[in-house]
Amino acid sequence: MKTSLRLFTAVALLAIAAPAYAQGGGGGGMQQMTPEQRVARQKEMLFKDITLSAEQSAKADTIIMKSMRSQMEAMQAARASGDQGAAREAMQKVNGERNAALKALLTTDEHKKKFDENLAAMPQGRRGGL
Template identity: 40%
Template sequence: MKKLLMICGLLFSVITFAQAQDGGRQKMTPEERVQRSVAGLSKKLNLNEDQKTKAAAIFLDQMNAMEKARAAGNTDKEARRAEMMKLSEETDAKIAEILTADQKKTYETYKAERKERMKGNRMGQGPKAGGEQ
């Protein structure tokens, strides 16, 4: 009986450790990622319902295209990166088309901030101290 309890405890520890390594997060579905993207954009730009619907369709198209590109199995890292960048730029252009003039200005600022954050993350700096990003 003691051996069984010890094995169960060990198994539980391994499972807990594995989940901690994964951050305990479950993968989000494409629809959940779309909703998160739309919610973030709506928060930044104060989108109306029509804009939210259009943005959701644009983000879903982008995610489907990116998934298709990943599934193609292109092993050339630079070619795959270039394709992803192209898809991202096309999405940005489509999003800009549905925005008002004031929203476009805010969106450009948001994109610049996002680019700087990503640049910092690539250089190993991660988020700035004090919880700023």
């Protein structure tokens, strides 16, 4: 009887846990995106209400992809060294360089102001940001 109850409990738990796992249960959105989706999402947030030319858009893609590679390298170095403070500083530096390069693509003061507003409105850190 106890074995049947344990088996029933295990099956019930699996029945509940499997759909949650299949739906990405609890994981963060950016980690589940492809690199191309992440680039598109960052561009969408940073350039909201700003129209980019095809050339500007292509350059922005390159800048964002380069920064994502630099971020990955910083994260790997942090894991290897265990120094989270250095990793945070490295990530801030990479993000600052990315933002400056993206802002330099913009040709009007109005677009640069809007870019700064969009940047300020983005979520920061592990709360779902970039």
